[in-house]
Amino acid sequence: MADPKGFMSTPRRDWPRRPVEERVRDWDEVYVPGALLPIISKQADRCMDCGIPFCHEACPLGNLIPEWNDLVSREDWRQAADRLHATNNFPEFTGRLCPAPCEAGCVLAINQPAVTIKNVEVAVADRAWELGFAPPRPPDRLSGRTVAVIGSGPTGLAAAQQLTRAGHTVAVYEKDDRLGGLMRYGIPEFKMEKHHLERRIEQMRAEGTKFRTSTAVGRDVGAAELRARYDAVVIATGATAWRELDVPGRELAGVWQAMEYLPAANRVCEGDLEVSPLSAAGKHVVIVGGGDTGADCLGTAVREGAASVTQLDIYAQPEDARDEDAEPWPTYPRIYRLSAAHEEAGELETAPAADADARLFAASTLRFEGDAEGRVRSLHLVGVDAARRPVAGTGRTLPADLVLLALGFSGPDRGDGLVEQLGLELEPRGTIARDEEFRTNAAGVFAAGDAARGQSLIVWAIAEGRAVAAAVDRYLTGSSRLPAPIGPYDRPMTV
Numbered sequence: 001m002a003d004p005k006g007f008m009s010t011p012r013r014d015w016p017r018r019p020v021e022e023r024v025r026d027w028d029e030v031y032v033p034g035a036l037l038p039i040i041s042k043q044a045d046r047c048m049d050c051g052i053p054f055c056h057e058a059c060p061l062g063n064l065i066p067e068w069n070d071l072v073s074r075e076d077w078r079q080a081a082d083r084l085h086a087t088n089n090f091p092e093f094t095g096r097l098c099p100a101p102c103e104a105g106c107v108l109a110i111n112q113p114a115v116t117i118k119n120v121e122v123a124v125a126d127r128a129w130e131l132g133f134a135p136p137r138p139p140d141r142l143s144g145r146t147v148a149v150i151g152s153g154p155t156g157l158a159a160a161q162q163l164t165r166a167g168h169t170v171a172v173y174e175k176d177d178r179l180g181g182l183m184r185y186g187i188p189e190f191k192m193e194k195h196h197l198e199r200r201i202e203q204m205r206a207e208g209t210k211f212r213t214s215t216a217v218g219r220d221v222g223a224a225e226l227r228a229r230y231d232a233v234v235i236a237t238g239a240t241a242w243r244e245l246d247v248p249g250r251e252l253a254g255v256w257q258a259m260e261y262l263p264a265a266n267r268v269c270e271g272d273l274e275v276s277p278l279s280a281a282g283k284h285v286v287i288v289g290g291g292d293t294g295a296d297c298l299g300t301a302v303r304e305g306a307a308s309v310t311q312l313d314i315y316a317q318p319e320d321a322r323d324e325d326a327e328p329w330p331t332y333p334r335i336y337r338l339s340a341a342h343e344e345a346g347e348l349e350t351a352p353a354a355d356a357d358a359r360l361f362a363a364s365t366l367r368f369e370g371d372a373e374g375r376v377r378s379l380h381l382v383g384v385d386a387a388r389r390p391v392a393g394t395g396r397t398l399p400a401d402l403v404l405l406a407l408g409f410s411g412p413d414r415g416d417g418l419v420e421q422l423g424l425e426l427e428p429r430g431t432i433a434r435d436e437e438f439r440t441n442a443a444g445v446f447a448a449g450d451a452a453r454g455q456s457l458i459v460w461a462i463a464e465g466r467a468v469a470a471a472v473d474r475y476l477t478g479s480s481r482l483p484a485p486i487g488p489y490d491r492p493m494t495v
Contacts, residue, residue: 003073006045012113013039015122017340020347024302027189027269029096030340040123043116044072050107054330055117058105058493060463061087061094062485065102065117072120081128084121087485089158089462090200092129093183095122096192097458099292101492105330129199136206139167145476148173148230150217150418153181154458155449156236157204158465159472162482164209166473172209173226175216175416178270181238185263188296190303190340194270218416227422232444232472235424235432236465239450241414243407245288249368254376258293258406265300280306284399286379287311288365289406292339297404298358299341302350309358310351310398312381314388317361331493353398364388366395368403376400412451429454438471438488446472452488460486 003009015036017023023030047069055065064083071080084091095118106114128134145168149160152174164170178184180197205211217223227233242257249255256278264276275281280301287294287301290313301309315334322333338346338357345351345358355361366380383394411430412419419426422442425433431454432447434440440447448468449461463485473480 003045006042006073007048007108007112007115010042010046012046012116013043014116015119017343020344023190023340024344024348027303029193030190036119036123037127040116040120041073041075044069044120046108046115047073048108052107054105054107055102055115058330058332059102060460060486060490060492061466063087063102063121065115068124069115069117069120072124077124077127077131078133080124081131081133084124085128085134087483088121089161089466090154091121092125092196092200093154093192094459094462095119095125096196097183097187099332099457101332101457101459104332105493107330110329134203136203137165138207139165141167142169143167143477145169145232146171146230147232147234147472147476148217148226149234149236150226151181151236151238151449151451152179152211153183153236153238153449154461155238155465155468156181156234157200158462159234159236159448159469160209160465161204161207162466162469163472164204164207166469166480166482168473168476170209171212171230173212173215173217173221175214175220177214179211179213182240182259185266186259186293186296188262188265188300189269190299191296216416218418218421223418223421227442227445230444231476232446234468234472235412235418235440235445235447235451236449236468237412237418237451239409239411239431239455241410241412241430242405243410245365245405245407247365247367249370249376252368252370252376253374254370254401255368255403256405258287258289258297258404261404262293262296262300265304276304278402280304280309280402282307283401285309285402285404286398286400287404287406288379289313289408290315290359290361291406291408293408294404294406295339295341297406298345298350299339301402301404302341302344302348306350306402308350308399309345310354311345311359312363312365313359313361314364314384315361316386317355317359327495331495362391364390368400376403379403409450409455411454434488436488437474438468439475444475446475448488460492464488 068080100118103114327333342357351358379400383391448464467484470482470484
């Protein structure tokens, strides 16, 4: 480590956010441009280079965190970029979108604020692009083998890049008109501007990866036909089958799924639409679901000019600090976190009746009620205990002109016929079944990412992509030098 006493002499400083009043008027990323670089070397100095770096274990990619922290503290950006890219294809994505389980596993976090690992990561990634340290890496020779990757989210892109660099001819099939999966149309622009995504895609094109957009495998091209044309197929379609809310009034107009609402807002940012057909402008918005997708809806509704926005979370409000008995270090704790969207909603008082910022905790939706035209106008809820049982006397009604359901996802979308056409076996929870080599029951067909693992984090998605690439490479050539950071049955650290 560059400074053996850095963790004692330097307090934690995070990348500062722009003022709320400024950033809610645009769709740019929420952080102050250029404000990270002046502080990041001293923040990297806080890394203890501990003998057993649990941040490695907390991150499924196995990122070499103490190594690139040391290099950043010395401002050796080239070497830091090399060590970062050794384990992560897309650090500018994870540095912006990952909730940083590595920081929860930081040894320093035992008794003080963790190292700002996520900020160091994004600083290295952005600096690598600025200084030309992320050039295309096309293979020296081609293997003569062909692979189709279905889905262009983080899993599909990671798998495609690894396999292309190994010398295979890879084509990525994406059902949407643009590449990126939920990173394109699910993640709002204020969390990650899409030029970061475009830059990586252009790098992959220069390396030789082929892309086929507006092509739904199973509908626009038969799944069996695709399998016959390629030596191997990787299914990385994600878990896009959203969970429903079966309560009275669900059929009312104005009740939408989050993944119907967010893509429309993203298409406005892409220039496809002038105004979203589901815009929250002037409406009382209620978001059902307390996770990251709900927070994305919250930040989007605020920027669209909603009259009010309230987010319902069925869980009780978490404590500010880790419960060492229930969730001991180095597991990822459920604590009260203030995302940029919640900071905005709290400062602007979008939901005056909420418990904290815009959130109502321990709240369960009972029913929706509408007007004579069949449009939703209110949401009835009740408070619940830890077992989700209604608590007497806690019922209340919220005005609601727009309701967004952000309840998570159960598995791959079955609408395109991909699963049926390949005869794929499914797990009881609806995900694609696979063996220890990521193979499905269909010969030469592999499954990775949320489609097989279930809804998870972006770091797990990229790790799955890298691991399935190694499995496909072994299948095609008999052996592989590609890294496989995880197995299909690995799971995050839990109690």
